[in-house]
Amino acid sequence: MLKIPREQFDGLRAHGEAEYPQECCGVLIGKLSDGSRVVKEFIRCRNSQTLMADRRYSIPAEELIAAQRRAREQDMDIVGFYHSHPDHPPQWSSHDLEEAHWFACSYVITGIEKGRAGDTKSYVLCGNDEETKRFDNEEIEVLTEVGA
Amino acid sequence: MKIYLPTPLRPYADKRSVVDAPGATIAEAMRSLTNQYPDLKGYIYSDDGNVRGFVNIYLNDEDVRYLPAKMNSPLHDSDTLTIMPSIAGGSNR
Numbered sequence: 001m002l003k004i005p006r007e008q009f010d011g012l013r014a015h016g017e018a019e020y021p022q023e024c025c026g027v028l029i030g031k032l033s034d035g036s037r038v039v040k041e042f043i044r045c046r047n048s049q050t051l052m053a054d055r056r057y058s059i060p061a062e063e064l065i066a067a068q069r070r071a072r073e074q075d076m077d078i079v080g081f082y083h084s085h086p087d088h089p090p091q092w093s094s095h096d097l098e099e100a101h102w103f104a105c106s107y108v109i110t111g112i113e114k115g116r117a118g119d120t121k122s123y124v125l126c127g128n129d130e131e132t133k134r135f136d137n138e139e140i141e142v143l144t145e146v147g148a
Numbered sequence: 149m150k151i152y153l154p155t156p157l158r159p160y161a162d163k164r165s166v167v168d169a170p171g172a173t174i175a176e177a178m179r180s181l182t183n184q185y186p187d188l189k190g191y192i193y194s195d196d197g198n199v200r201g202f203v204n205i206y207l208n209d210e211d212v213r214y215l216p217a218k219m220n221s222p223l224h225d226s227d228t229l230t231i232m233p234s235i236a237g238g239s240n241r
Contacts, residue, residue: 023238023239025235027235049236049238052238054241055238055239055240055241056236056237056238057236057237057238058234058235058236059234059235059236061204061206061211061232061234062209064204064232064234064235065206065209065230065232068152068154068230068232072152072165077155077165078154078155079155081235083237083238085238085239085241086239086241087241088239088240088241092237093237093238093239093240094240095237095238095239095240096237096238096239097237098237099202099234099235099236099237100237101156101202101203101233101234102154102155102156102233102235103156103159104155104156104159105155105156107237125156129190129191
């Protein structure tokens with residue numbers, strides 16, 4: 001399960017709307033707790049794709065390094081990533097799976113329909129290696145309590 | 149020399165996020181890492197022994213691929229290495 005505070009959940013969806021018609025992308029940092037990934041913060045990243053950015057995304061490595069450092073400084077970890085699918089459902093694609101290498105992390109996708117955020121889905125990268133990897137559906141729990 | 153490991157590599161390294169791996173060069177430190185935790189090899193290296201294309205290795209804030217000596221770059225005690233798999237994807241639209 002992915003547990004994410006309302007403010008973070010709304011924020012990553014708004015990022016998708018802001019970047020429309022291009023794909024947005026970012027990093028989720030937090031902690032693992034009882035098998036769930038608990039998000040504390042989302043970090044907006046630049047989509048470094050210069051061609052077909054309406055259907056491709058890539059997070060610059062230097063921004064990943066910075067996110068990793070930020071997580072480490074707060075005694076947290078990178079627990080997942082998010083991106084958007086402009087005018088396309090939030091179903092993982094063959095390209096998403098091919099480019100996914102962070103096992104046991106969440107991959108959150110928001111469908112952006114004509115500039116407005118639609119459904120948001122999450123998938124966990126499972127398997128043991130590049131040959132056996134797969135995405136499993138993951139439930140999202142949006143936390144609304146103060147201090148969640 | 150400390151090597152920072154990302155979340156997906158930790159199951160292969162006793163759940164450690166950072167490993168001490170001595171070496172005079174990046175290649176030596178990486179060899180020390182995989183000697184300590186052999187299960188990491190399959191994730192980091194392809195069958196031909198080269199670092200997989202999606203695996204980025206950073207010396208401090210520098211991508212090793214862009215260093216003049218690449219994996220043979222010398223290391224100092226205060227240096228850190230970070231292994232960072234890439235993040236990309238996109239819709240089939």
